[in-house]
Amino acid sequence: MSVIIILLIASISVAGIFLAAFLWGVKSGQFEDDYSPASRILFDDKPSSTTKTQ
Amino acid sequence: MPTPVTDKKLHCYHCGENCLNDKIHSDEKLFCCEGCKLVYQILNQGELCEYYSLNENPGISQRIKVRKDKFAYLDDQKIQCQLISFRDDKQMHVTFYLPQMHCSSCLYLLENLHRLNVAVISSRVNFTRKEVDIVFLTPQTNLRKVAETLTSIGYEPYISLNDLKEKRPAINKSMVYQLGIAGFCFGNIMLMSFPEYLGIDASEEGLRSIFRWINFGLAIPVLLYSSLPFYESSWKSLQHKFLNIDAPIALAIIITFIRSAYEVISGSGGGYFDSMTGIVFFMLSGRILQDITYRHLSFERDYTSYFPIAVSVLKENKEIPTALPDIKPGVTLLIHHGELIPADGILTKGKAFIDYSFVTGESLPVLKEVGELVYAGGKQTEGRIEILVIKEVAQSFLTKLWNRDEFTKPGINKSVSFVHLLSRYFTYIVFSIAASTAIYWQIHEPTRMWPAITAIFIIACPCALLLSNTFTNGNILRILGRNHFYLKSAQTIEDMAKATHIVFDKTGTLTTTQQQDITYQGTPLTAFQQQQVAALAAVSSHPLSKALAKHLVQGPGIDVTGFKEITGQGIEGFVNDDLIKLGSSQFVTGCTNPQPGTTIFISIENIVQGFFIFSNHYREAVPELIRQLKGQFRLSVLSGDNEREKENLQRLLGKKATLLFYQKPEDKLQYIQHLQQQGEKVMMIGDGLNDAGALKQSDIGIAVTEQTNNFTPSSDAIIEAKQLSRLTEFFKLCRANRNIVMASFILSIVYNVIGLFFAVQGNLSPLVAAILMPSSSLSILLITFGSTSLLAKRMKM
Numbered sequence: 045m046s047v048i049i050i051l052l053i054a055s056i057s058v059a060g061i062f063l064a065a066f067l068w069g070v071k072s073g074q075f076e077d078d079y080s081p082a083s084r085i086l087f088d089d090k091p092s093s094t095t096k097t098q
Numbered sequence: 099m100p101t102p103v104t105d106k107k108l109h110c111y112h113c114g115e116n117c118l119n120d121k122i123h124s125d126e127k128l129f130c131c132e133g134c135k136l137v138y139q140i141l142n143q144g145e146l147c148e149y150y151s152l153n154e155n156p157g158i159s160q161r162i163k164v165r166k167d168k169f170a171y172l173d174d175q176k177i178q179c180q181l182i183s184f185r186d187d188k189q190m191h192v193t194f195y196l197p198q199m200h201c202s203s204c205l206y207l208l209e210n211l212h213r214l215n216v217a218v219i220s221s222r223v224n225f226t227r228k229e230v231d232i233v234f235l236t237p238q239t240n241l242r243k244v245a246e247t248l249t250s251i252g253y254e255p256y257i258s259l260n261d262l263k264e265k266r267p268a269i270n271k272s273m274v275y276q277l278g279i280a281g282f283c284f285g286n287i288m289l290m291s292f293p294e295y296l297g298i299d300a301s302e303e304g305l306r307s308i309f310r311w312i313n314f315g316l317a318i319p320v321l322l323y324s325s326l327p328f329y330e331s332s333w334k335s336l337q338h339k340f341l342n343i344d345a346p347i348a349l350a351i352i353i354t355f356i357r358s359a360y361e362v363i364s365g366s367g368g369g370y371f372d373s374m375t376g377i378v379f380f381m382l383s384g385r386i387l388q389d390i391t392y393r394h395l396s397f398e399r400d401y402t403s404y405f406p407i408a409v410s411v412l413k414e415n416k417e418i419p420t421a422l423p424d425i426k427p428g429v430t431l432l433i434h435h436g437e438l439i440p441a442d443g444i445l446t447k448g449k450a451f452i453d454y455s456f457v458t459g460e461s462l463p464v465l466k467e468v469g470e471l472v473y474a475g476g477k478q479t480e481g482r483i484e485i486l487v488i489k490e491v492a493q494s495f496l497t498k499l500w501n502r503d504e505f506t507k508p509g510i511n512k513s514v515s516f517v518h519l520l521s522r523y524f525t526y527i528v529f530s531i532a533a534s535t536a537i538y539w540q541i542h543e544p545t546r547m548w549p550a551i552t553a554i555f556i557i558a559c560p561c562a563l564l565l566s567n568t569f570t571n572g573n574i575l576r577i578l579g580r581n582h583f584y585l586k587s588a589q590t591i592e593d594m595a596k597a598t599h600i601v602f603d604k605t606g607t608l609t610t611t612q613q614q615d616i617t618y619q620g621t622p623l624t625a626f627q628q629q630q631v632a633a634l635a636a637v638s639s640h641p642l643s644k645a646l647a648k649h650l651v652q653g654p655g656i657d658v659t660g661f662k663e664i665t666g667q668g669i670e671g672f673v674n675d676d677l678i679k680l681g682s683s684q685f686v687t688g689c690t691n692p693q694p695g696t697t698i699f700i701s702i703e704n705i706v707q708g709f710f711i712f713s714n715h716y717r718e719a720v721p722e723l724i725r726q727l728k729g730q731f732r733l734s735v736l737s738g739d740n741e742r743e744k745e746n747l748q749r750l751l752g753k754k755a756t757l758l759f760y761q762k763p764e765d766k767l768q769y770i771q772h773l774q775q776q777g778e779k780v781m782m783i784g785d786g787l788n789d790a791g792a793l794k795q796s797d798i799g800i801a802v803t804e805q806t807n808n809f810t811p812s813s814d815a816i817i818e819a820k821q822l823s824r825l826t827e828f829f830k831l832c833r834a835n836r837n838i839v840m841a842s843f844i845l846s847i848v849y850n851v852i853g854l855f856f857a858v859q860g861n862l863s864p865l866v867a868a869i870l871m872p873s874s875s876l877s878i879l880l881i882t883f884g885s886t887s888l889l890a891k892r893m894k895m
């Protein structure tokens with residue numbers, strides 16, 4: 045019986061983590077723009093872009 | 099990258115437009131104009147030429163130059179404060195709307211803005227909203243410079259009067275959170291309920307109550323948070339003394355919870371938490387599906403989205419950029435080439451050549467002399483003018499249309515969905531069943547009364563009706579959106595099904611502004627002469643010249659020298675040493691024009707050859723569309739234009755159709771009102787700002803646009819011009835909506851009757867509820883989605 049209680053706690057907290065991840069994803073706007081992130085990852089970053097001297 | 103040599107036409111490396119000659123080039127790359135070349139050079143210097151390798155000719159034509167100090171008003175502290183989202187002594191955050199954004203190259207370039215302006219710390223694009231968030235260091239650069247950097251690479255920020263108003267509310271995400279939480283609770287409660295249904299060993303009694311209490315705990319967030327939309331909506335409807343569909347649903351949710359909580363606390367049963375949370379979850383998903391919004395479109399635009407944020411006021415010979423709301427009658431405005439006139443006024447200096455296509459729908463510019471009245475909404479097309487303001491911006495001829503009392507009051511034109519009426523009958527029936535059951539059990543066995551009554555409310559909530567309605571609407575909206583017909587809300591579907599009278603605008607709706615029919619009368623021109631005329635016309639930026647250049651075939655090796663353009667008159671120049679004049683009859687022949695309509699006269703070496711007649715080009719799909727609509731609806735055409743096309747249109751629309759010409763925006767609105775008073779459900783199809791009042795007044799206003807990136811006046815729906823021909827099919831789909839909702843509703847009543855059979859006896863077991871609820875919901879989902887999709891497939895949408 046006690047095993048079942050541990051399992052219960054485990055399963056609900058795992059589900060809770062996914063719920064939290066979903067809420068966080070919505071809140072941070074990850075579902076708003078479905079075009080830019082997909083294209084952004086394909087751009088080559090030239091080293092010159094990271095140096096911001098002057 | 100080798101330039102395509104085989105292609106006869108030369109394309110601009112930047113924007114892909116045809117090049118007139120091969121004179122403008124840089125690094126062996128051809129450009130159509132100096133503007134495009136300049137952008138290329140800037141990008142080349144910033145080592146951003148990857149822009150050109152991501153997509154072919156990704157640029158936007160730069161033929162129309164932006165005035166140098168256009169963004170001077172961004173130095174104004176007051177305007178700045180209203181535009182920027184954050185500032186401290188080191189940096190500023192600003193969001194610009196860039197309507198030109200269209201591909202991954204744009205994304206690449208805009209996110210690498212720091213290579214062109216080192217003071218830019220970051221720039222991040224939101225592609226669906228076509229916005230870029232820019233963070234920059236303040237002493238090193240300023241708002242104006244950032245805007246100018248963007249403009250220099252072809253992305254001129256669109257800053258309108260609308261930006262001065264309060265910030266747009268953020269997209270409401272709370273319903274998504276509510277759905278997420280309802281889904282989480284529903285899923286877990288379902289799992290926890292299994293032991294209850296499958297039977298648990300008597301020795302494990304303690305375990306059973308743990309499961310029940312966990313369910314109880316999980317149901318609380320659904321009751322208190324996820325169901326909020328239903329409580330709010332039903333409370334609002336009750337305040338207006340109107341019983342909408344949400345009221346019985348909210349009641350059912352609360353009763354189910356109380357009954358289940360009582361069972362758990364008293365230890366008499368497991369309750370109906372799974373049914374309750376499940377229903378909330380399904381109904382919320384239906385709502386979200388139905389409320390789908392097209393983020394790249396706006397249905398709420400008014401004149402403020404078209405008007406500039408600031409204009410130059412002339413004071414003691416100095417140009418002072420001033421925010422538009424601060425313009426008072428009596429000041430003198432300087433209107434630059436290509437700018438919108440923001441307030442009614444009197445022309446005091448310069449020759450106005452005003453394009454009123456926004457207001458009247460007439461595509462050709464109108465000439466105004468000093469002393470004449472000019473109305474707000476016109477666009478100055480040639481040179482600079484000064485005007486003396488006589489009316490405030492909000493009081494002008496055009497903007498008054500929006501400030502009408504009818505429009506500012508909420509609730510105008512709002513029809514009520516038949517679903518609410520249906521649910522009302524449904525509720526009355528449920529209440530009477532509940533009452534008779536209560537009386538029956540009160541007499542025979544009072545202890546069973548409460549279980550029976552609560553069970554009736556649990557089983558007979560009109561959630562099936564709500565589900566079938568939201569899912570059908572949601573799917574129809576999705577199908578129409580896929581076919582480039584975007585509806586503002588689900589209610590528009592029902593309104594469309596009820597339409598009886600269709601009113602068309604002519605210019606821009608039935609006809610296209612992209613193309614004009616050109617015919618020639620006079621001494622026939624040789625092929626070479628045609629090429630000469632085309633070459634001359636190509637130099638000018640006047641809309642008629644451009645249309646003419648497009649109409650005639652261009653040839654190679656033709657030189658234009660001594661080009662002169664006389665505003666409002668015509669153009670002349672030496673083409674291969676022949677003096678050619680193009681323009682008004684007055685300009686070319688010296689006497690006034692005997693021909694009606696729009697004409698361009700032509701003379702070669704001072705010998706008048708003939709004239710070109712310009713007429714509106716009807717969209718290809720229009721005759722067929724009208725033929726289909728003629729039988730089903732009464733039709734009208736309202737045009738701000740002259741009567742030239744009357745016969746033609748009458749033939750097209752048939753004798754019964756009403757045709758009205760010389761219609762001002764106000765007249766159009768009144769005509770719609772007139773029809774509505776006769777009991778017609780009016781659908782207005784228009785395109786320009788001149789139709790905006792009528793679009794708003796009509797029961798269904800549809801804005802036609804060549805491209806969804808363009809601005810459209812506020813309306814209930816937006817349709818892409820190409821899709822106009824399919825309007826009858828869209829009508830069919832909208833009419834099917836009601837039948838599908840009714841069919842699935844009848845099915846749900848069957849489920850309800852089965853449930854009620856158990857409920858009135860007072861022995862509705864949670865297991866029966868748990869089977870009935872998901873099976874009815876799922877079958878409704880299948881029917882609504884399946885039948886709408888099937889219908890769409892049969893209509894090849």
